[in-house]
Amino acid sequence: MALLEIENLTISYQLKNGELRAVDDVSFNIPEGSNLGLVGESGCGKTTAAKSIVNLLPENGRIAQGKIKYKGTDLAQLNENEIRKWRWQEISLITQSAMNALNPVYRVGDQIVEAIRAHENISKKNAKNRAAELFDIVGLEKKRLEAYPHEMSGGMRQRAIIAMALALDPGLILADEPTTALDVVVQDKILAKIIEIQAELKSSMVFITHDISVVAETCDYVCVMYAGKVMEYGPTRTIFKDSRHPYTMGLRNAFPSVNLSQMELISIPGYPPDLMDPPTGCRFAERCPFMENICLEQDPGITAITDDHYLSCHFPEKYQQFRDIAKHRSTWEKVKERMIEGEVVY
Numbered sequence: 001m002a003l004l005e006i007e008n009l010t011i012s013y014q015l016k017n018g019e020l021r022a023v024d025d026v027s028f029n030i031p032e033g034s035n036l037g038l039v040g041e042s043g044c045g046k047t048t049a050a051k052s053i054v055n056l057l058p059e060n061g062r063i064a065q066g067k068i069k070y071k072g073t074d075l076a077q078l079n080e081n082e083i084r085k086w087r088w089q090e091i092s093l094i095t096q097s098a099m100n101a102l103n104p105v106y107r108v109g110d111q112i113v114e115a116i117r118a119h120e121n122i123s124k125k126n127a128k129n130r131a132a133e134l135f136d137i138v139g140l141e142k143k144r145l146e147a148y149p150h151e152m153s154g155g156m157r158q159r160a161i162i163a164m165a166l167a168l169d170p171g172l173i174l175a176d177e178p179t180t181a182l183d184v185v186v187q188d189k190i191l192a193k194i195i196e197i198q199a200e201l202k203s204s205m206v207f208i209t210h211d212i213s214v215v216a217e218t219c220d221y222v223c224v225m226y227a228g229k230v231m232e233y234g235p236t237r238t239i240f241k242d243s244r245h246p247y248t249m250g251l252r253n254a255f256p257s258v259n260l261s262q263m264e265l266i267s268i269p270g271y272p273p274d275l276m277d278p279p280t281g282c283r284f285a286e287r288c289p290f291m292e293n294i295c296l297e298q299d300p301g302i303t304a305i306t307d308d309h310y311l312s313c314h315f316p317e318k319y320q321q322f323r324d325i326a327k328h329r330s331t332w333e334k335v336k337e338r339m340i341e342g343e344v345v346y
């Protein structure tokens with residue numbers, strides 16, 4: 001049994017003019033002790049999926065369908081009181097703006113101590129020792145426990161938040177673009193630290209990012225989402241060595257690995273569709289270089305092409321040809337031309 005099993009999860013937001021499905025029939029698993037990278041452009045539903053796991057959806061959001069099984073318990077069925085016991089102790093969420101979550105009027109160390117004591121019957125002294133250990137793990141000096149949030153840099157605050165997220169030794173860490181708000185050098189350091197800690201603690205992690213190259217080195221599995229749906233999902237090696245979805249290929253061009261500096265950056269023209277009015281067929285069709293009529297008319301659904309590699313494309317057999325063509329800038333420029341022509345026609 002996997003640690004986390006997301007089954008056919010659908011999440012919708014109620015808006016004045018209707019319902020928006022931010023996550024639409026999404027499934028993936030995380031085996032115990034492993035990492036999954038949830039990847040896709042902004043607005044694809046990654047944050048919504050993560051928040052739903054710990055029942056932190058905004059007021060207008062709801063789980064319309066599906067299961068979120070953690071150690072066999074369906075979290076989607078729990079009420080707020082019940083989920084509170086799981087949140088943080090079992091599953092902790094680190095978000096992009098987490099560093100602003102620290103209370104400005106309390107010393108950072110005291111906040112961690114209080115947080116630990118709220119969940120565990122432990123003396124103040126022991127909780128303080130634990131906080132000091134955690135600071136050591138995340139690379140902060142012990143004396144920083146005495147600091148107020150405004151006395152720390154952004155990077156330090158984010159490290160403190162990570163320390164807090166680890167305080168109760170959670171089985172699962174949800175890291176939602178945990179370093180996006182920081183400068184690039186600090187980002188790399190913190191990212192490396194998170195991965196190191198996760199490996200040391202043997203906890204599992206969902207790592208959310210728009211940058212597919214980041215997950216290549218950090219995650220065991222990759223789930224590529226687009227417009228609320230899973231486009232491709234499988235072990236990282238497979239997704240990188242044997243990409244089959246044109247969107248995965250496009251993301252790899254758009255976020256080349258830093259180790260492959262000779263690779264040129266080619267962006268995918270256009271934007272994800274409006275989820276208030278999603279396309280009937282494949283959601284990526286409009287931006288896909290290999291789009292055919294069937295792509296506009298029918299949703300390909302998602303199928304297992306091997307035991308652990310899932311794909312949502314009408315042309316699973318054409319991957320070799322797609323891969324060769326998708327490497328070239330001209331391929332994506334043609335998509336842009338097609339879009340411009342389309343706009344003129346309609």
Ligand SMILES: Nc1ncnc2c1ncn2[C@@H]1O[C@H](COP(=O)(O)OP(=O)(O)OP(=O)(O)O)[C@@H](O)[C@H]1O
Binds near residue numbers: 014040058060
């Ligand atoms: N509270 C909300 N009410 C209505 N729609 C929302 C709400 N939060 C998110 N959405 C919509 O749900 C969709 C998915 O958003 P979500 O933030 O989950 O995507 P994401 O992939 O995490 O993007 P980002 O990387 O920008 O956070 C988007 O269309 C977004 O506009």
